[in-house]
Amino acid sequence: VTINRKKEPIYSKAEIDRRCVAFEDTCRSRGVRVTPQRLAVYRALAEDPGHPTAEALYARLRERMPALSQATVYRTLEFLESENLIRRVSATEAIGRFDANLEPHQHLVCRVCGDLSDVSLPELARPALPVISGFTVEELDIRLVGRCRNCSRSKSLKRARSAGRRTKTKSIINPKS
Amino acid sequence: VTINRKKEPIYSKAEIDRRCVAFEDTCRSRGVRVTPQRLAVYRALAEDPGHPTAEALYARLRERMPALSQATVYRTLEFLESENLIRRVSATEAIGRFDANLEPHQHLVCRVCGDLSDVSLPELARPALPVISGFTVEELDIRLVGRCRNCSRSKSLKRARSAGRRTKTKSIINPKS
């Protein structure tokens, strides 16, 4: 078991440079513009192993780019996510979806429509909690992220923000369509 | 593999009744009052396998309890969570925490301070994606939820809302202190 306690960046300087170049290539190959803002946001995230929030990145970036706006940070992160160049991870402060089912089970999360349903993987009915020094594991939260039946065809990644009952199908990620 | 496609409630009517009684007992044993609102929120969640949001529960509940307020729903859900009577699950629309590390790895989530760090469980370095009919699994997201070293002592569950750099240590869950 290897824990990265936020001491070092996820990638070495050289690796980060390489990734920034790859990022530029990706942008160009997809006909998207390479801007200083996009590069800066991408690099700042690659350098920060602490899973920062958009707000935290903005605070750090504005020191070097005072004119940078929050909106750009949000837009850039969304763009990077849609290009699979970064991932969004969930902490405990996730927007509230609740579950009264306390039996060990897992969740199926559709990344297109946001649908959330239960699954039971038999091999995980009674999961062994990994032992990690310096951290008391109380719960193993497993999510299978992918596409539900209805969304298996759709190509775009229009993440539903609030997956309540709302059927606001406006694309957030792909405003170009 | 068993999938619950939201057709039936998680628990049978009888089971829900039993749980509501257990809920009452828990409240009394902890010196917390049993109110119609708390019972209604708990029951509504137990009856809804769709992992509803606070907003969705509120919308459903106010039909039968027109005077119910949103604030009560939020407060009750928080209370139920702190008593381990329900769980909070995360969908894709989680409040943004980002990660540029695309290598397969897992996350350690401290439920007290919200701290998020990387772990690599060797047996999951190259995880086999479960095959589930009617759902295309693209990613296995595993979170080890518990307490980090610093928080292993603290008893209260003061979930950090925005775990940025903010050190707002105001207790949300335990306003009585």
Added chain:
DNA sequence: GTCAGTGCAAATAATTTGCAGTCTT
């Protein structure tokens, strides 16, 4: 009767959007 719990409305937090101007290609 007491005070924990509620309702209401206002406050805060996080994110999104409209629009006019700017810079990449």
Added chain:
DNA sequence: AAGACTGCAAATTATTTGCACTGAC
């Protein structure tokens, strides 16, 4: 030059909080 991106500020959405009141014990 064209229009994709940006900055700004206002709008939206989700959640929290202060305060006076009410009802569970």
